[in-house]
Amino acid sequence: MTNYGFYFDAESCIGCHTCQVACKDVHDLPVGTNYRIVRSFCTGAWPAPGLYHLSLSARGCDLCSDLRECGEAPACVTACPMRCLEFGDLDALRRAHEGERLVDHAAPVANADMANPNILMRLKDCMLDPDYDEIII
Numbered sequence: 001m002t003n004y005g006f007y008f009d010a011e012s013c014i015g016c017h018t019c020q021v022a023c024k025d026v027h028d029l030p031v032g033t034n035y036r037i038v039r040s041f042c043t044g045a046w047p048a049p050g051l052y053h054l055s056l057s058a059r060g061c062d063l064c065s066d067l068r069e070c071g072e073a074p075a076c077v078t079a080c081p082m083r084c085l086e087f088g089d090l091d092a093l094r095r096a097h098e099g100e101r102l103v104d105h106a107a108p109v110a111n112a113d114m115a116n117p118n119i120l121m122r123l124k125d126c127m128l129d130p131d132y133d134e135i136i137i
């Protein structure tokens with residue numbers, strides 16, 4: 001059976017929330033309900049602060065089954081202006097991104113409860129700093 005999941009490129013994500021908004025739009029979700037969540041974090045300290053963003057599918061995500069039945073990609077994937085998101089068989093995604101610094105299962109995510117486990121993530125250097133603060137945007 002195909003193990004579907006997402007590839008997320010934290011190195012390229014600019015934290016614009018377009019994926020989150022596209023998901024809300026296509027599912028007509030009310031205020032306060034999100035199947036995709038974008039969060040931003042700062043790390044380090046002056047003079048070398050870091051910033052990274054996470055875009056994660058959350059509880060309720062149906063992998064855009066209606067769109068995929070029509071041969072289209074999930075709305076969050078199509079909407080991303082930086083092409084940070086990909087969807088498909090996780091093994092195929094691993095092969096496609098071989099050589100990149102990847103982690104499985106969304107680690108090191110600040111709050112692991114935020115994420116579904118089916119994610120393959122390209123890391124950004126500053127994500128490895130154990131000290132971080134969430135930025136509310």
Ligand code: SF4
Pocket residue numbers: 022023024035036056057058060061062063064074075076077
């Ligand atoms: S796959 Fe569809 S439901 Fe899941 S996060 Fe992306 S847009 Fe939302």
Ligand code: SF4
Pocket residue numbers: 012013014015016017018019020038053055079080081082083084085
């Ligand atoms: S994944 Fe893409 S659309 Fe979502 S916040 Fe990052 S850059 Fe924006």
